[in-house]
Amino acid sequence: MSGIPVHRWKFIFLLGSIFSLASAQDLGVIWTDPQMTALASTYDLLFSATWADGIGAGIGVQANPGNIAVVDDPLVAGRKAIRVHMSKAEDFSKIANGVPRAELIFPKAVSFSQGPDYLVRWSTFIPAGFAFDTKQALIITQVHQGEWTGGPTIALSLQGNRYAVSERGGGDARIVSAGKWLCCADADEGKWVNWALRYVADDSGHHASTQLWKDGHSVFASQGVANAYMGVQDAYLKMGLYKAGWTTSPSDVTDITLFFGPVSVSKK
Template sequence: MEKNRKYLWGLMSFFVGLCSCAGSEEGARYEQLYRSDWGGGIDSRLVIQAPQGAISVVENPVQHRSMLKVVVHRSDDFSGVANGTPRGEIAFAKIFRYSLGKTYDVNWSTLIPDDYRFDSLQPELFSQILQGKNAGLGSPPFSIRFVDGKYEVEIRNARDAKANVFTFGNPQADKGKLVRWRLLYRPDSTGRDAVTDLYMNDIKVVHCSGCGNAYENDNDAYFKIGIYKWWWKTRPSDVNVRSLYFGDVDVKSY
């Protein structure tokens, strides 16, 4: 009996040590890629794609901490902005790019103003991963947007590929509240090694198992936050101004 107890105790100790070792190895692979602090201003490495004065740092109206504020008007001149398309975005392309085979843990937050009016006639995107130039044109492999009074995520692996679409939440009810986002993302066009898990206020709202979530052989995709309203100048819309707040961004890779 005593011999059996010693054997079981030794076996348990072995597995405890094994788990601790695995945790330590995971920690050793951890790399902090970026951590913003809007209170210190806008990092000079960030690429601003917006009309003059559309992006600024202001005090968070809820928590009284610094946030990024994006304001664009339908009447703005977007001719000097990326592709001449209505947007007010910040790109992280000069800070990090998504490499195949790595897992990325991206955390940020949004705040919808109390007076925000949702467009009932067309969507608008507020966070995305955009494919690199060598991957060609097309819709982003990952994006979060407002559509028909809901949050909507699209995930795809090619320009003409049918997107995997996830709809959830109630943005109207989130007005005036800080919404925390966390994206666990490992790019893979085939889907075999892909990870696309999105959390909203610590609740998983998207899990796309086996979904191709990147353009083929693309190691240059990058993260963007802001407002992107691609049909604003060409299709009917019932809003003339867009304004959103964005909290600090934290990015790690494994």
């Protein structure tokens, strides 16, 4: 975050508040760091989904009917993917908090407690011609903070033609403890992008560690910074589209479509 003015971090709109700052669709990742290849092999798999058999019964859905569907992979014949779509004109009043969203909630079997070392892998596909919104953010993956209200513990977002990652923890849900802009999302149109998150949660920050890889390249890392809310032992994974200010604030887009590939969560 060095060199980035504080006002540049007011880029993610969540729960009615602006944040204020204090290639192949594959479950595997081709790591650029050989040591990470060895490390990844030490985790035990907790959960995985390739969508070949649809959305499993243990996965929750927060979306209007038809907004989330299993479809053919847009690139690879014989594979399946999750297509997520939202329109600004929809009625979101019957969805959680009435906030514009179309998200999958992953089972409590893969919830994140403080202390263990987790490795989450997933993939995203931005279709060609995707309309990027320069006026407000779109969260596409998050570690949700259990029963706490406020911003997600970890969030991967799109704003304009960039990705952004943000991290929160400790006792103040309003404060982003770490974050970074990632260039350039528009270069990823029409191809699968593989993500990997290593997450060791700690509300004090003393033993906290967060690392994010994009297509095997390290793009974000923080250590010694609170990355869990006080006492939370049941944070959980969400993927899809979340755009809190869409119907109440200026936006460049009226429709959004994104695809998600395989997901896995491992622990050691």
